[in-house]
Amino acid sequence: MRRGPFRDGVFRSALHEPRTAVVLGRWLGAALVVCFLTGLLSHLLQDPTGRLAGLLPARPVNGYRVTQGLHVVSGIAAVPLLGAKLWTVYPRLFEWPPVRSAAHALERLGIAVLVAALLLELFTGLLNTLQWYPWPFPFRQTHFWVGWLATGGLLVHLAAKAPLIARNWRRPRLTVPGRRAFLTSVAAAVGAVTLTTAGQSVAWLRPLNLLAPRRPDLGPQGLPVNRTAAQAGTVEVPAGWRLRVDGPRPYEIGLDELARLPQHEAVLPIACVEGWSASARWGGVRVAELMARAGAPAGSAVRVTSLEEEGPYRVMEMPAQYVDDPLTLLALRVDGETLDADHGFPARVIAPNRPGVLQTKWVARLEVSR
């Protein structure tokens, strides 16, 4: 019966032991907690019609940039940590007898769910940073629910292992040879993958940005583009484009007239959910002012529609706290230049503390929605 890896003594490394697993578990746990909380926030922000969306503040302006940067950084750091942790404990996969009791069977099942959920979560997240979606299911919902599955699995796992964790929490007097070197290499691997990818959102790490899929300073007008005008089919902006603003007193307004309204500037980032972010100086008209001209009362939410004919970001809901914020603009310029077609010419929305997906380009219409 007991063949191959099921035999006694096949795993000879001294590092397949609980203290190493506990140390790695702490690091991995910290990365996962940061990743889960920042992910939860991102999910809430991307559902502006949800019940909690109205409670999220429009400040600090760089809030989402920081939390989503942390989400991607902690997720990437979790990859080598999970690898090292699984290597440390994988001999347990072949433990004998495979099942000792009902409780033991349940615990092993829980670990199977936990490991599968974590692998799927990190895999889908990593491919998302590459803007690659080679699966038929919707990314955001799947990533969200698998995140909960992993969290549940982790809590069960921590409860089941609590006595073992407690016994190995403190550094033992006698150390296992090689443990320090192993943990140091894992820490070095985490540092390397983090430092070579964080430059996609952290400006001073840009020179080290070797592995990230994005350089946040490359693209028209020094900003990256996720969906170009050609991809969105909005290259041909209708001649005589006029913005439609719907409210109690609806009106239409052309580019010349928009340029004659009071102009404002705001330094705000595009913080893409995929992990890159970049700041720019935007210029244009306050959304609050455009809505007030249509007779919208303060505190109104606004629906923004793009010229794009289809696409998941064609229609965007903007809760009142962003509409009323003086930094929220219908931008006509970036860094003093007319918007490039890829950045949303003739007009795009830019608001503080929101995910990039909600910074709608090629705006056709604003309307009071609530």
Ligand SMILES: Nc1nc2c(c(=O)[nH]1)N[C@H]1C(S)=C(S)[C@@H](COP(=O)(O)O)O[C@H]1N2
């Ligand atoms: N209409 C429309 N607006 C859009 C998108 C889109 O696909 N269609 N993409 C969004 C995403 S995912 C991001 S990150 C930002 C990118 O803005 P940029 O191309 O100006 O850098 O625009 C957002 N606005």
Ligand SMILES: [Mo]
């Ligand atoms: Mo994005």
